[in-house]
Amino acid sequence: xxxxxxxxxxxxxxxxxxxxxxxxxxxxxxxxxxxxxxxxxxxxxxxxxxxxxxxxxxxxxxxxxxxxxxxxxxxxxxxxxxxxxxxxxxxxxxxxxxxxxxxxxxxxxxxxxxxxxxxxxxxxxxxxxxxxxxxxxxxxxxxxxxxxxxxxxxxxxxxxxxxxx
Numbered sequence: 001x002x003x004x005x006x007x008x009x010x011x012x013x014x015x016x017x018x019x020x021x022x023x024x025x026x027x028x029x030x031x032x033x034x035x036x037x038x039x040x041x042x043x044x045x046x047x048x049x050x051x052x053x054x055x056x057x058x059x060x061x062x063x064x065x066x067x068x069x070x071x072x073x074x075x076x077x078x079x080x081x082x083x084x085x086x087x088x089x090x091x092x093x094x095x096x097x098x099x100x101x102x103x104x105x106x107x108x109x110x111x112x113x114x115x116x117x118x119x120x121x122x123x124x125x126x127x128x129x130x131x132x133x134x135x136x137x138x139x140x141x142x143x144x145x146x147x148x149x150x151x152x153x154x155x156x157x158x159x160x161x162x163x164x165x
Contacts, residue, residue, distance in 0.1 A: 021079055021080065021081075021158040021161060022077070022078065022079040022151075022154055022155055022157075022158035022159075023076070023077070023078045023079075024076070024077045024078075024149060024150065024151055024154075024155070025074055025075070025076055025077075026074055026075050026076075026077070026122075026124050026127060026148060026149070026150070027074055028070050028074070028124075028126060029126040029127075031126070032070070032126055036063065036066045036067060036070065037063070039062065039066065040059045040060075040062035040063035040066060041059055042059075042062070043055055043056075043057075043058030043059035043060075043061070043062045044056060044058070044059045046058065075087035075088075075122050075124075077122075077147060077149060077155065079093075079155070079158040079159060081093070084096055084133065084159070086120070086122045086133070086145050086147045087122035087147070089120050089122070089145060091135065091137065091140075092137075095135055095136050095137035095140070096133055096134070096135070096136070096159060097133075097134030097135065097136040098134045099131060099132065099133050099134065099155075099156055099159045099160065100131070100132045101129060101130075101131050101152040101153065101155075101156050102129065102130050102131075102132065103128060103129045103152070104128065107128055107129055107130045110130050110132060110146060111123060111130060111146065115146070116143050116144065118141055118142055118143055119142065119143060119144050119145065119146050120135075120142050120144075120145045120146070121145075121146050121147075122145065122146070122147040122148065123146065123147070123148045124148040127148035127149065127150055128148075129148070129149055129150070129152040130146055130147060130148055130149070130152075131146075131147050131149050131152050131155050131156065132144050132145070132146050133145040133146075133147070133159065
């Protein structure tokens with residue numbers, strides 16, 4: 001059963017004075033970095049018959065490219081007193097409706113069979129829990145955002161503090 005909160009009206013002052021009650025970068029898990037090292041090591045195996053130096057250089061270049069791509073594609077989730085940002089998407093908090101947390105099989109269903117084709121997705125395969133954030137902006141066709149997060153309860157709390165934010 002998902003944990004959820006109803007929509008609450010936004011206010012202009014924060015109860016704790018924090019400008020960013022929630023911030024999270026969705027960094028790759030340790031096993032992703034192990035895969036990067038293993039794949040980049042393949043450069044040595046491929047080019048070693050030609051030149052061991054070329055193989056080492058290829059491995060280092062592959063590692064640098066894959067690391068750069070992972071770091072540059074790591075999304076940010078940020079909730080402050082005025083806006084909610086998930087990856088490249090941002091919206092005023094006044095347009096955030098109900099929020100629900102899903103884990104394990106429920107999270108799989110949200111990412112699959114229950115997924116609305118118009119939903120904004122910020123998912124990472126190495127993070128199981130997802131949070132569904134309803135969008136109430138009448139000018140926006142997006143019904144909700146679905147985002148992976150390692151700290152779903154903290155994100156739920158940050159979004160539920162709209163009344164006090």
